[in-house]
Amino acid sequence: MIIISSLFNISDNSGLKKILSIGILGKSSIKLNICDFIIGSVKKGILKNKRFGDYSRVYTSKSSLFKFFIVKSKKYSKINFNNSMRSCKNSVIVINKEKNIIEGKKVIGIMSNIVKKIFYKSKVNLKNAKFIM
DSSP states (O other): ETTOOOOOOOOOOEEEEEEEEESSSSOSSEETTTTTTTEEEEEOOOOGGGGGGGOOOOOOOOOOOOEEEEEESOOOSHHHHHEEEOOOOEEEEOOOSSSSSSSSBBBOEEETHHHHHTTTTSSOSSSEEEOOO
């Protein structure tokens, strides 16, 4: 079961590695599920070397707040009436604060088909992502 103050891995190439969930958007319950928007703080990230001239993405330090979208969970979750999904890690995708657009340029891993329906407007490489109905 995923609750507030649990750790998540990142499943896109935004530069963050681990986050801690602080709050949930649009719900009053403590329990979290797939397709929930959360607010979290960065626990571990990668700082890019600036001498090569790659200033396209913002790499942040610890305790920065971002908006996230839950993609995978360790607990079984029903996608449709017949299908259920379970993974070995809890993971999220980094989202822009103003709009519902994915920050990274590539999404990695197996995830439900609901993610594809929600983020169809964002220009993201989804070739490495495998979707389950």
